[in-house]
Amino acid sequence: MTPTSPSGLPAAHPHEKDVERRFLAHWPRLEARLAEVYGGDPRWAGFIGALKDRVWAAAIARPAALRDLDSRREGSRDWLSAAGQTAYTFYVDRFAGDLPGVRKRLDYLDDLGVRWLHPLPLLRPRDGDSDGGFAVADYRQVDPRLGDMDDLEALACDLRARNMGLIVDVVCNHTAREHAWAKAARAGDQAFQDYYITLSAEEAAERERHLIDVFPDTAPGSFTFDPDMGGHVWTTFYPFQWDLNYANPQVFSEMLEVLVFLASKGVQGFRLDSAPYLWKAAGTTSRNRPQAYAIVEAWREALAIVAPSVVLVAEAIESLDDVVPFFGRDGRGCDLAYNNAVMTALWGALADADAGVFNRCLAASAGKPRRAAWLNYVRCHDDVIWNALAAYAPPEDLARWSAFYGEGGGFSHGRAFQTAPGGVPSTNGMAAALAGLQPGQGPGSPGAHRLALLYGIVHALDGWPLIYMGDEIGLPNDEDYEADPLRAGDGRWLHRPAMDWTAAERRTQDGTLEAELFGCLRRLGVQARMLAAHGVAGPALPVALESPAILAFERTEGAQSLLCLANLAEAPLATRLPLAYSATTRDLLTGRDRQGGSIDLGPHELVWLVTT
Incomplete structure (x- = not known):
């Protein structure tokens, strides 16, 4: 037929x-x-x-x-969950100037063991302040400062030749006020006015009572009056970012066409920015509504027809109960989501030298569908949001961690960021700074050990490990961001520095911090990719040991079991091992066999034990 x-x-x-x-x-x-x-x-x-x-x-x-x-x-059922699919995220201009510059740095990324490149927003933004590129004026053009669509397609082609993939940000919740759809709406075109949400002052005030400010200090409120629209436009983030009206089915179709267009250029994945906000409902926070999950699942099914090799990543920095549904009711929604609760809990556990909060979050994160994968990370371009742990830790813990990392209460060199009323301030800072690594310190410093420990933990978890640009060489905070008028108002630019290629060259010089950290992350990627060969499989589940300062989890669904042990303390510790690991085991990170029912761990020491 x-x-x-x-x-x-x-x-x-x-x-x-x-x-x-x-x-x-x-x-x-x-x-x-x-x-x-x-x-x-x-x-x-x-x-x-x-x-x-x-x-x-x-x-x-x-x-x-x-x-x-x-x-x-399509022919490899389990490719998505294959171990060690290291992703690397960065701003194109901060990393390599432009897209041709990124192509010239692929050997560097290949050497690090990167399998997926995730450049942060690179589609054409509005002029001036664009919230770091998240105010998109044209989804079908690249930011001209970075190149053009031919450059993007060439990068995607180069990556495929290296068995690497390209993930691109698609800001699906809102457009820039300068987008063609918004321009047409402001010009009076009723069809395009229905692409956005405009309310009267009274309606906006009523909705506002139930909403949570994202940027209460720099952009309070969720509505912006626009005389051309004749009312208050919904603007969840900044006034120049207009929320799309997904109650209009044409908006769903338009965004699907954007995804299909970019997929035709060789893009292999999409980070769906602000996915929790897609659906607005009166009397609610308008976050994580059932319709938002259904919209994402529909995009997934459409791409399964058009471009089945493409992955979707949910950018949902929410509680685990709200994030897990983005994977789809039967595992056919987003393929990946940020493991934000576990990331944030790692920093809390490190501050207290107590794995309790990490264990609670890790146990909850194991409830995702088997087909999907977590994106496990230590840091990213956004703030560390302590309020996201509200379901797993009491308010006094959140406040203590916030002060520890953002107000000089501990080893951290981070800074406090804004928060919604009733919450505790989030924290800004590069991973190296938050770990207490100061510029000029060497590989033997406590800060370097803490940073390596955190990355060793996320590489052992099931899912994809994510490296934030510069962490592989201990890049510090950008303390000069406030001198730039376009960045000075947003404290997150503290941890969005320019890549230091002079420092990166030192990764080949023995005894340098850069060589130690780069080599460490490269080895972790290699060992993570070897886990399947060792027979390790299944979700990571917490293991309670005698000392709360020893973070422990195991993966037990394969031919061999893995036990990851991490000493969060500044002092050496000893602990008895679970019975399954009391016979002969091998530490994958050193290649050494060991025996016995107990183990000694040095300060911030990490081991990956597999049964033999």
Whole structure:
């Protein structure tokens, strides 16, 4: 039987059978998810019919060079959960100037063991302050300061040749006020006015009572009056970032077309920025609504038809109960999500030399669907949000950690950041600074040991380890950001420094901090990729030991079990081991065999023990 498109037209492309197979497998669930959101909308019939044709046409038009990758990943059921898929995240201009500059630095990233590149927002932003590129004026153009779409496609091609992938930020919750859709809306086009949410002063005030300010100091409130729109436009973040109206099904279609367009350029993954905010509902915080989860699942199913090798990453810095649903009700939503609770808990555990909060968060994070994977990280471009641990630690703990890292209460060189009323201040700072590593200190310093310890922990967890630019050489805070008028108002630029390539060259010089840290992260990536060969599998689950200062977790679902032990304390500690590890074990990080029912750990020492 000759395959036909959803509209009944004859199929005319050689890969039409694959498209038909994927369509039959994924379209019913895609339509069902959208029916939950838009089924009662009078536009439903026209919308779903047009979308069906669009998805089919996009799948047929998938570039031939990308179809092989689609087929390989479809044929490898467990590729997503393969160990050691190290990701590296950075701002293009801070790392290498522009996209051609990034291409010239691929040997450096290859040497580090990177498998996925995640440049932070690089699509064309508004002029002036753009919230670090998160106010997008055009989804189909690259920021001209960084290059153009041909440069992006060339980078994606280079990465595929190295068996590496490119993840790009798609800011799906809002556009810049200068986006073409917003310009048309401000010019009076009613169709585009329905792409945004405009309320009267009274309506906005009522909604505001239930919302939580994201930037209470620098951008208080969630609405901005615009005379051209005749009311108060919903602006969750900054006044120049206009929230999209996903109650309009056309907005869903527009954003799907953006994803498909970028996927056709070789992009292999999308970080869905601000995904929790996609759906607004009166009388609620308008975060993590069921419709937001359904929209993300629908995008996942559409891409499974058009570009099945592409992954979706949920940027949801929320409680675990709110993050896990982004993986999808049956594991078909986002492929990855930031393991924010575990990351934040790591810093709390390090401050107290007590693994309790980490254990609670790790146990909760194990509840994700098996198909999906965590993105495990030590730091990123945003602040450390202590309030995200409210379900796992009492307020006094949150306040103590906030002061410890942001107000000079401990070894940290971080700074306090803003918070919503009733919360504790978040913290800004590079991982090296938060770990207490000062510029000029060597590899034997406590700060260097703490930094290596944290990265050793996240590499042993199930999921993908993420390295933030510069952590591999101990890059310090950018203390001069306040001299730049476009950055001075946002304290997060403290931990968005320019790459120090002079320091990076020292990674080849024995005895330097850069050589020690770079070599450490490179070895961790190698060993993480070897875990499957050692038979290690399954989620990481906490193990309670005699001393709360020894953080411990194991993975036990493979032929061999892994026990990760990390001494959070400044002093040496000894502990008895679980029975399964009291016979002969091997420390994968040193390659040495060991025996006995107890172990001695030096200050901030890390071991990965596997049963033999």
